[in-house]
Amino acid sequence: MARKLPAKDVVIIGLGWTGSILAYELAKSGLNVVAIERGPWRDTATDFPPAYAQDELRYAVRLDLFLRPDQQTMTFRNNASQTAMPIRSFSGFLPGNGVGGAGVHWNGQTWRFLPTDFNIRSHLEERYGKDALPADMTIQDWPVSYDELEPYYDRFEKLCGTSGKAGNLRGQKQPGGNPFEGWRSSEYPTPPLKQGLGATLFAEAARKTGHSPFPQPASNLSEAYVNPLGVKLGQCTYCGFCERFGCGNYAKSSPQTCVLPALMRFPNFSARTESEVTKINLDSTGRRATGVTYVDTSGEEWEQPADIVLMCAFSFFNVQLMLLSGIGKPYDPQTGQGVVGRNYAYQTTSSVSLILKDKILNPFIATGSHGMIIDDYNGDNFDHTGLGFFGGGYMGFGQTGARPIQTRPVPKGTPKWGAEWKKATAETYQRGLSLATHASSYSYKDCYLDLDPTYKDRFGRPLLRMTFDFHDNELKMSAFLTERLAEIAKAMDPVEMTASPRKGPYDSTIYQTTHNTGGTVMGADPSTSVLNRYCQSWDVHNIFVPGGASVFPQNHGYNPTDTVGALAYWTADAIRNRYLKNPGPLV
Amino acid sequence: MNRNTSSQPSRRFLLASATAFFFVGTGLARARTLGGSLPWEPGTATPPTPVRPGPWLFFTADEAAIVEAAVDRLIPPDNRGPGGKDAGCAVYIDRQLAGPYGRSEGLYTRPPFMAGAATQGYQMPDAPAARYRMGLRALADHIKSNFAGKSFRDLAPEDQDKVLKGLESGSIALKDVKSADFFTLLLGNTQEGFFADPIYGGNRDMAGWKLIGFPGARYDYRDWVERHNEAYPLPPVSIMGRSDWTVRE
Numbered sequence: 001m002a003r004k005l006p007a008k009d010v011v012i013i014g015l016g017w018t019g020s021i022l023a024y025e026l027a028k029s030g031l032n033v034v035a036i037e038r039g040p041w042r043d044t045a046t047d048f049p050p051a052y053a054q055d056e057l058r059y060a061v062r063l064d065l066f067l068r069p070d071q072q073t074m075t076f077r078n079n080a081s082q083t084a085m086p087i088r089s090f091s092g093f094l095p096g097n098g099v100g101g102a103g104v105h106w107n108g109q110t111w112r113f114l115p116t117d118f119n120i121r122s123h124l125e126e127r128y129g130k131d132a133l134p135a136d137m138t139i140q141d142w143p144v145s146y147d148e149l150e151p152y153y154d155r156f157e158k159l160c161g162t163s164g165k166a167g168n169l170r171g172q173k174q175p176g177g178n179p180f181e182g183w184r185s186s187e188y189p190t191p192p193l194k195q196g197l198g199a200t201l202f203a204e205a206a207r208k209t210g211h212s213p214f215p216q217p218a219s220n221l222s223e224a225y226v227n228p229l230g231v232k233l234g235q236c237t238y239c240g241f242c243e244r245f246g247c248g249n250y251a252k253s254s255p256q257t258c259v260l261p262a263l264m265r266f267p268n269f270s271a272r273t274e275s276e277v278t279k280i281n282l283d284s285t286g287r288r289a290t291g292v293t294y295v296d297t298s299g300e301e302w303e304q305p306a307d308i309v310l311m312c313a314f315s316f317f318n319v320q321l322m323l324l325s326g327i328g329k330p331y332d333p334q335t336g337q338g339v340v341g342r343n344y345a346y347q348t349t350s351s352v353s354l355i356l357k358d359k360i361l362n363p364f365i366a367t368g369s370h371g372m373i374i375d376d377y378n379g380d381n382f383d384h385t386g387l388g389f390f391g392g393g394y395m396g397f398g399q400t401g402a403r404p405i406q407t408r409p410v411p412k413g414t415p416k417w418g419a420e421w422k423k424a425t426a427e428t429y430q431r432g433l434s435l436a437t438h439a440s441s442y443s444y445k446d447c448y449l450d451l452d453p454t455y456k457d458r459f460g461r462p463l464l465r466m467t468f469d470f471h472d473n474e475l476k477m478s479a480f481l482t483e484r485l486a487e488i489a490k491a492m493d494p495v496e497m498t499a500s501p502r503k504g505p506y507d508s509t510i511y512q513t514t515h516n517t518g519g520t521v522m523g524a525d526p527s528t529s530v531l532n533r534y535c536q537s538w539d540v541h542n543i544f545v546p547g548g549a550s551v552f553p554q555n556h557g558y559n560p561t562d563t564v565g566a567l568a569y570w571t572a573d574a575i576r577n578r579y580l581k582n583p584g585p586l587v
Numbered sequence: 588m589n590r591n592t593s594s595q596p597s598r599r600f601l602l603a604s605a606t607a608f609f610f611v612g613t614g615l616a617r618a619r620t621l622g623g624s625l626p627w628e629p630g631t632a633t634p635p636t637p638v639r640p641g642p643w644l645f646f647t648a649d650e651a652a653i654v655e656a657a658v659d660r661l662i663p664p665d666n667r668g669p670g671g672k673d674a675g676c677a678v679y680i681d682r683q684l685a686g687p688y689g690r691s692e693g694l695y696t697r698p699p700f701m702a703g704a705a706t707q708g709y710q711m712p713d714a715p716a717a718r719y720r721m722g723l724r725a726l727a728d729h730i731k732s733n734f735a736g737k738s739f740r741d742l743a744p745e746d747q748d749k750v751l752k753g754l755e756s757g758s759i760a761l762k763d764v765k766s767a768d769f770f771t772l773l774l775g776n777t778q779e780g781f782f783a784d785p786i787y788g789g790n791r792d793m794a795g796w797k798l799i800g801f802p803g804a805r806y807d808y809r810d811w812v813e814r815h816n817e818a819y820p821l822p823p824v825s826i827m828g829r830s831d832w833t834v835r836e
């Protein structure tokens with residue numbers, strides 16, 4: 001039997017990006033807040049100081065900071081005719097674990113979605129006709145607009161101190177920024193990072209071929225910065241050990257560098273670490289949550305009662321907890337009825353790798369998100385008439401590191417080992433680079449999450465099961481984008497070029513991104529969404545999923561976290577300004 | 588490598604000071620409740636443990652002989668620098684197999700085990716240590732019966748390469764072991780050892796990093812970002828520093 005703890009106003013499941021933002025905002029309003037986190041406490045000085053943060057084997061290969069599958073994993077299959085198998089070691093995507101969540105070891109690429117992304121279905125139907133979209137494509141409009149979210153994007157970027165160059169200030173185009181982006185109420189908090197040779201060469205080639213390159217927005221700070229919470233971040237040193245690593249320089253925005261020092265001072269906030277929430281408890285009506293049950297490292301079970309439950313556990317685990325707690329109607333792919341687990345989507349990436357002549361790229365001088373990018377082929381920034389697909393993405397060159405266990409370009413046809421391999425490895429390291437596309441992944445009737453019938457976690461609960469594959473729309477899009485990128489690449493005068501558009505089937509062992517979206521979608525209609533426009537459960541009004549990417553109805557051509565952070569602030573405001581005054585459904 | 592796992596005592600529990608925080612419950616609970624300030628404590632960092640020279644920890648002498656010979660063909664010595672053997676790749680693999688990696692610690696190892704599609708990843712119950720033990724035994728047997736009772740170490744380099752190519756392509760069938768899978772494991776670990784920080788026993792004298800011009804653990808390139816097309820001037824350093832930093836009497 002679970003031992004019952006004294007009640008709190010708010011219990012937060014997971015202390016990553018969304019959890020820490022909500023904890024700060026609600027503790028600041030005077031509520032009693034507890035956050036329950038399944039992983040350990042983590043801080044810079046202890047867990048990734050500059051003395052040994054730069055350890056590729058430990059952090060990037062053995063994945064020291066990530067969720068370990070013996071604690072929690074999921075099963076995967078490409079389609080319903082296969083038997084799902086457990087992901088026994090993570091490699092295709094890498095969920096976080098511990099205080100800070102995936103915010104500790106993300107890249108820092110900080111993108112807003114396009115204004116038309118938020119009304120994507122109506123926009124496409126209006127421009128290309130009612131019947132233009134494939135019948136099994138289940139994309140839908142967001143229940144919030146870009147204009148509504150803009151102030152919240154701004155807040156998250158100011159929290160992070162994001163480095164970049166605006167391309168559109170209150171409707172005025174700005175030279176040097178992204179000409180396609182939605183309007184911004186203010187310039188980025190810090191100027192863009194400096195660029196290396198590879199990015200500079202890409203930008204020249206992109207300009208020559210008629211595109212508009214701009215620096216990638218980065219939460220890896222170009223200069224020291226004090227955020228609105230009074231926390232000071234340091235300057236990025238281009239150390240090249242960024243994604244998969246914690247930052248030893250306090251230069252990468254994360255819950256650790258942006259929120260926790262201010263949050264931990266609130267006497268009405270506490271964090272409970274190495275404690276995994278196993279269930280959200282409902283009252284006898286099933287319409288109100290009474291709190292959560294969690295298990296600590298000794299196996300002891302506790303019940304934490306609370307008036308408000310916030311699910312901040314990252315997309316997969318938000319979905320898994322909803323299904324295991326019986327909240328909302330599970331999605332049935334046969335009938336298309338039900339909502340929890342519906343519209344799982346991902347990201348579609350591809351690459352064009354090059355070897356240049358007589359260049360010294362110094363590829364190890366790198367950050368998680370520097371680089372030069374073009375946005376000409378994202379979303380509906382280009383005419384899709386006759387192309388046979390919808391969607392798009394950004395593309396360009398960003399040097400995120402050239403750590404040699406995982407990054408060693410060699411010419412085509414090089415053997416994998418032996419004398420020739422050694423020679424080619426030595427001669428190519430300074431001259432090889434890989435351009436990339438980073439594109440949308442629309443949602444489909446047959447891509448979803450549910451509970452696995454066979455495999456169990458360490459508590460004996462069913463694992464989450466992912467059924468996902470790329471669809472023709474995404475593969476055609478990737479072919480198109482990769483061709484465009486290859487045209488620009490040719491203008492860089494490579495001695496060798498290999499274009500690799502994304503090909504199916506989706507392979508859970510090949511890393512693309514950890515941008516897993518959907519499953520607890522927000523929407524205007526309870527028959528196609530789990531949450532209303534305030535990220536509040538339609539069924540249980542005191543449960544919110546404040547912005548984790550599980551609320552995305554589909555995934556667009558950008559990294560998720562700027563939108564995740566914006567929605568976290570949006571939800572915090574809705575709770576503070578509306579829900580607390582009148583607890584009940586906000587829509 | 589130090590890691591917090593769900594099945595090991597948390598260093599923080601053991602070191603936590605009762606004034607800064609209190610524990611949930613009593614007795615065995617390792618979960619902690621934190622509040623009031625950042626729970627930083629001195630002396631709790633988890634630096635990597637350097638590999639020490641000395642006898643093999645996992646391999647038998649015969650196994651080590653095969654692995655040392657094999658890594659020296661996978662990364663042969665030449666005028667660009669040492670091969671896999673002198674760079675310590677076999678020592679690296681030995682220490683890795685004796686540690687958490689060898690036991691697949693932290694991975695999901697619950698049954699049932701079923702063959703899956705390639706897109707579903709490794710689905711076998713065997714951890715790397717067991718795979719090496721079986722693979723090396725099967726390889727030794729194969730050599731013995733096909734090369735007049737010899738062992739891998741005694742073969743001419745060309746013959747060693749032929750055997751390795753046969754494993755790589757799968758054309759050599761080993762008993763109860765998928766030769767191509769075993770080869771992929773061996774090659775991957777060899778290259779890991781060659782390019783990982785020397786603290787783990789391979790990449791001795793930073794041979795792998797010198798080969799390609801990787802400066803290692805430097806961590807600050809602010810002065811060189813915009814020096815385009817200019818070779819970075821400083822030699823590599825490891826997490827432990829450099830041997831020429833150590834004062835010699």
Ligand SMILES: Cc1cc2nc3c(=O)[nH]c(=O)nc-3n(C[C@H](O)[C@H](O)[C@H](O)COP(=O)(O)OP(=O)(O)OC[C@H]3O[C@@H](n4cnc5c(N)ncnc54)[C@H](O)[C@@H]3O)c2cc1C
Pocket residue numbers: 013014015016017018019036037038039094095096097098099100101102103105106107108109110111243244275276277278312313314315317369514515547548549559560561562564
């Ligand atoms: C390698 C990598 C690179 C990335 N790069 C980028 C990038 O460049 N740009 C970008 O936009 N995004 C990037 N991301 C994604 C980004 O990290 C996430 O979007 C972001 O962290 C999501 O915030 P969250 O609060 O939803 O989840 P998280 O920050 O992951 O926090 C969730 C927390 O909940 C905890 N938790 C889960 N289940 C439970 C439970 N049952 N009980 C208790 N606690 C639980 C977890 O341990 C975790 O700490 C990257 C991710 C990775 C892994």
Ligand code: SF4
Pocket residue numbers: 219220221235236237238239240241242243245246247248249250251252366367368
């Ligand atoms: S690249 Fe910059 S932000 Fe990233 S870890 Fe290094 S110093 Fe920190």
